[in-house]
Amino acid sequence: xxxxETATGESKTMVLNMGPQHPSTHGVLRVAxxxxxxxxxxxxxxxxxxxxxxxxxxxxxxxxxxxTLTDRMDYLNPLGNNLVYCLxxxxxxxxxxxxxxxxxxxxxxxxxxxxxxxxxxxxxxxDMGAMSVFLYCFRxxxxxxxxxxxxxxxxxxxxxxxxxxxxxxxxxxxxxxxxRFLKMMPSRVDDYETLLTENRIWLARLQNVGKxxxxxxxxYSMSGPTLRAAGLAHDNRKLFPYSxxxxxxxxxxxxxxxxxxGRYMIRVAEIRExxxxxxxxxxxxxxxxxxxxxxxxxxxxxxxxxxxEMEALIFHFKIFTEGFSPPPGDAYxxxxxxxxxxxxxxxxxxxxxxLRCHFRAPSFVNLQALPRIIEGxxxxxxxxxxxxxxxxLGDVDR
Amino acid sequence: MPESxxxxxxxxxxxxRSWNAQSVSEVIEFHGETTIVVPxxxxxxxxxxxxxxxxxxxxxxxxxxxxFPIEPRFEVNYHLVSIPNKMKLRxxxxxxxxxxxxDSVVPVWPGAGWMEREVFDLMGIRFxxxxxxxxxxxxxxxxGYPLRRDYPTExxxxxxxxxxxxxxxx
Numbered sequence: 108x109x110x111x112e113t114a115t116g117e118s119k120t121m122v123l124n125m126g127p128q129h130p131s132t133h134g135v136l137r138v139a140x141x142x143x144x145x146x147x148x149x150x151x152x153x154x155x156x157x158x159x160x161x162x163x164x165x166x167x168x169x170x171x172x173x174x175t176l177t178d179r180m181d182y183l184n185p186l187g188n189n190l191v192y193c194l195x196x197x198x199x200x201x202x203x204x205x206x207x208x209x210x211x212x213x214x215x216x217x218x219x220x221x222x223x224x225x226x227x228x229x230x231x232x233x234d235m236g237a238m239s240v241f242l243y244c245f246r247x248x249x250x251x252x253x254x255x256x257x258x259x260x261x262x263x264x265x266x267x268x269x270x271x272x273x274x275x276x277x278x279x280x281x282x283x284x285x286x287r288f289l290k291m292m293p294s295r296v297d298d299y300e301t302l303l304t305e306n307r308i309w310l311a312r313l314q315n316v317g318k319x320x321x322x323x324x325x326x327y328s329m330s331g332p333t334l335r336a337a338g339l340a341h342d343n344r345k346l347f348p349y350s351x352x353x354x355x356x357x358x359x360x361x362x363x364x365x366x367x368x369g370r371y372m373i374r375v376a377e378i379r380e381x382x383x384x385x386x387x388x389x390x391x392x393x394x395x396x397x398x399x400x401x402x403x404x405x406x407x408x409x410x411x412x413x414x415x416e417m418e419a420l421i422f423h424f425k426i427f428t429e430g431f432s433p434p435p436g437d438a439y440x441x442x443x444x445x446x447x448x449x450x451x452x453x454x455x456x457x458x459x460x461x462l463r464c465h466f467r468a469p470s471f472v473n474l475q476a477l478p479r480i481i482e483g484x485x486x487x488x489x490x491x492x493x494x495x496x497x498x499x500l501g502d503v504d505r
Numbered sequence: 506m507p508e509s510x511x512x513x514x515x516x517x518x519x520x521x522r523s524w525n526a527q528s529v530s531e532v533i534e535f536h537g538e539t540t541i542v543v544p545x546x547x548x549x550x551x552x553x554x555x556x557x558x559x560x561x562x563x564x565x566x567x568x569x570x571x572x573f574p575i576e577p578r579f580e581v582n583y584h585l586v587s588i589p590n591k592m593k594l595r596x597x598x599x600x601x602x603x604x605x606x607x608d609s610v611v612p613v614w615p616g617a618g619w620m621e622r623e624v625f626d627l628m629g630i631r632f633x634x635x636x637x638x639x640x641x642x643x644x645x646x647x648x649g650y651p652l653r654r655d656y657p658t659e660x661x662x663x664x665x666x667x668x669x670x671x672x673x674x675x
Contacts, residue, residue, distance in 0.1 A: 155642040160658075162627075163651055167658050198536050325588070328564050328616030341588060436535045439584050439595065441565060452568045452582070467566040467584075475619040504642055 120148055123486075127156045131234045131490045134500025138477070138489070145485045150478045154471075157504040165464040169430030170196050171270060173464065178264035180466060181502035183226050186219040186255075187444045189268035191466075194349055195451040196270050198438040200405060200431075207396035208272035209351040214285070214388035215258070215267060216350075216442075217381040221292070222251040223445035224374045224381075228299060231371070231494040235312050240302055247295050250288050257284060271406045272399030282389065289386055296378055304372070313368040317480045317492040321365070327476040331447025331469055332377070333496055335361045336369035343443040354391070357384050367495040374497075377445075405431045430459030437463075446470050446497050470502035517541070517559060517594055524554055540582075540595040548598050549608040549634075552583065556613050561585040561594060564614035567621055569628040573654040578602035579630055583610065583617075600630065609635040627652040 120143050127135040135156035141149040161180055165173040177192045178185035190212060197204060204212075229244030252262040257278045259265035267274050303309045319329075321337040334341055340361040344352040360376035362369040399406050407426050408419035425431075437454035447469030454463040473496045481492045518532045518541055528551045531542035543551045555561040563586040570580040577599040585594045598607055609632035610617045621632045622641040629650035632638055640647060649656060 155640075155644070158642040160651060163656075163658060166652075201536065325562055326615045328614065328620075339588070346588070346591060347593070437540075437570075437582075438536060438538065439566070439568075439582075439593075448565060450566055450584070452566065452584070454570055456572075462572070463568070463570045465566070465568045467568075471619065471623075472616060475616060 119143055125489070127153075132493060132500075133230060133498060134503075136474075136493070136498065136500055136503070138493075140486070140489065142486065145487075147481050147484055147486065147489060150481050150489075152474060152477055154474075155504055157500045159505070161505045162464055162466065166461050169459045170433070170461065171426070171430065173461065174269060175264070175266050177466075178266055179501060180468070180505050181444060181446065181449070181470070181499050182263065183223040183499050184219055184444050184446070184449075184502075185264050185266075186215050186268055187442060187449060188466075189266060190216055190350065191440055191442045191444075191449050191451040192453075192464075193268050193270050194442065195438045195440040195453045196433070198440060199433040199436060199453060199455055200270075200402070202271050202400050202402055202405070204272055204350070204400055205397045206351065207393055208398045208400075210388050210391045211273055211277060211398070212268055212350050213352065213355065214385050214392065215255075217384045217388070218251050218254060218285075220381045220445045221378050221385075222248050224378050225251075227374060227445070227494075227497050228371075231491075231497075232303065234490050234494050235309065237303065237306075237309065240299060243295070243298065247292065250291070254281075254284050254288060257281065269399070271402060272397070276398055277392070285385065285389055289382060289389075292382055293379070296375060296382075300375060304375075310368065312487075312491060313366065313371060313495075314364075315366050316484065316488045317367045317495055318365050319476060319480055323479065324365075324476070327479070328472050329447065329476055331443070331445070331473065331497070332370045332373045333447065333473055333476075335359065336373050337365040338363040343441050343448055347441065349440065349442060355384050355387050357381075367491050370495045370497075374445075432457055432459050441467070444469055446499065446502065447473055466505060468502040468505060470496070470498040470500075471505075474498055474503055515539070517555075517592070520559060521551065521554070524558070525551070528554075538593070538595060540597050542597045542599065545598045545600055545607060548596070549610060549613070551596065552610045552613045555585060555594070555596070559587065560589050561587045561592075563588050564610070564616050564620075565593075567610075567617055567624055569624045569630055569652070571628060571652065571654045573602065576601055579605050579628065581607050581624065581630060605630040606633060607631070608633050609638075611635055626650075629653065 120141050123140045125138040127137045137153040139151045140147055161176050165176050177188040180188050225244040225248045229241040232240035255265050256262050259267040324334050324337045340359045342359045357380045360373045403422050408422055412419040413423045433455045435455055435457045439452045441448050441450040449469055450467030452465040453461050456462040481489050518529055521529050528543055528547045529541055530544055533540040565584040565586050568582045579600045581598050583596040621635055624630050625638055626640040626642050
């Protein structure tokens with residue numbers, strides 16, 4: 108139990124517990140607030156209510172088995188988690204993923220980014236009191252989840268991105284589905300902007316709330332829209348491109364006001380940029396081609412081959428019972444998740460199970476700055492600040 | 506891209522050696538990633554030098570590694586990014602299992618605060634000079650350090666689940 112030290116004797120401040128059960132903490136986050144009236148004097152976050160030991164579990168599973176665990180960390184960005192893990196393992200193995208699979212990965216990860224920002228916008232708006240935006244955002248998110256269900260059979264925890272490529276071929280008719288979504292979405296984003304961007308109540312609640320200086324943001328290792336709102340155009344997709352992002356044409360929205368309103372504007376602009384990337388990816392994806400590299404002993408053989416050829420059967424058996432063993436060494440890969448810099452550090456000792464599998468969670472690191480951001484703010488602004496950092500407790504606690 | 510990373514980071518190793526020859530005990534290159542192994546005593550000053558003189562202003566992550574039963578048992582890795590120079594670097598220290606203490610880099614990068622707390626919480630490595638070293642993910646009264654290799658995956662806290670049927674089968 109964390110306790111907030113208060114002054115002895117006649118105490119001017121009150122300690123209020125914003126408990127793990129709270130509709131606006133977006134998960135099980137506990138913040139002990141020491142308040143002087145309505146103003147926050149000190150805030151101590153208490154984490155760990157959603158800690159499930161994913162890293163330890165990954166170390167007791169083979170490399171392919173651990174992919175399903177990665178889905179469940181940042182549960183609004185499962186494809187992004189899959190991607191960062193698979194990129195790290197592919198780096199360890201020195202695998203080259205075919206271009207077609209890379210483009211499909213980019214398309215899926217950008218659709219996931221749109222879906223995550225829609226959840227953020229809906230929940231942030233409902234925290235501030237704008238209840239209709241919540242349902243509109245979730246209505247659009249349904250379309251994305253239907254696309255994921257068609258591709259992978261699963262709406263959220265898809266595990267669609269696998270080591271060496273993808274799990275399955277894109278389904279027949281996928282271009283129609285994604286095309287319809289792309290046609291519908293821009294006008295819907297315009298609707299959200301019409302409702303919120305110049306809304307007097309929205310502006311009053313979000314402008315000049317939750318400011319952080321750029322030097323402090325970099326010193327606290329913040330990343331994602333929180334850092335971009337402070338003025339630094341830092342995006343891993345442009346700085347250290349991965350999975351052929353260098354072939355796509357998109358902008359990085361950046362602002363200098365560094366408050367909740369700036370972060371809102373950036374995330375809405377990022378939805379539009381992601382739509383551009385999905386459109387470009389759709390044009391680049393060919394109808395025929397490999398979806399996984401050819402690496403016998405690491406990538407399982409096709410089922411037809413496995414049923415007829417002896418060698419393929421032996422590979423299949425070895426891969427699914429023992430697993431493959433990467434060479435000893437380690438790899439650290441960072442991708443740009445909707446929340447910021449998501450990283451995966453894998454160390455291998457030459458055995459089929461990882462020696463160490465660690466995930467650098469953007470929500471965990473960004474949340475570190477929460478006490479700095481909400482010091483001196485009013486209690487109602489705390490809700491805005493927690494929402495604007497865009498935390499997902501599965502990511503914070505793992 | 507990987508080749509230029511290697512060249513850039515060999516430059517970093519050279520710069521560190523020219524500043525203080527003992528700071529670089531080993532340079533490991535693997536798939537375009539450079540790791541510089543730093544002795545434990547020189548970690549804080551090397552980190553300070555990397556941030557101020559080599560512009561590694563962004564600390565991406567602090568991770569720990571347990572190589573039980575190989576000694577030195579623990580490794581602590583610092584993943585650095587230089588945003589102006591577009592470079593990545595990893596600093597590593599190795600500490601023995603008998604004395605898992607490392608200097609904290611919170612004075613260099615305040616963002617290391619929670620990252621080091623997580624390493625302390627789950628791996629049990631103490632950080633000298635950390636402003637607030639206590640458990641972060643596990644309850645404050647938890648005994649044991651779960652991410653260590655000798656900590657079981659099943660059981661209650663650090664007591665293995667000898668009552669489960671799987672154990673009785675032996």
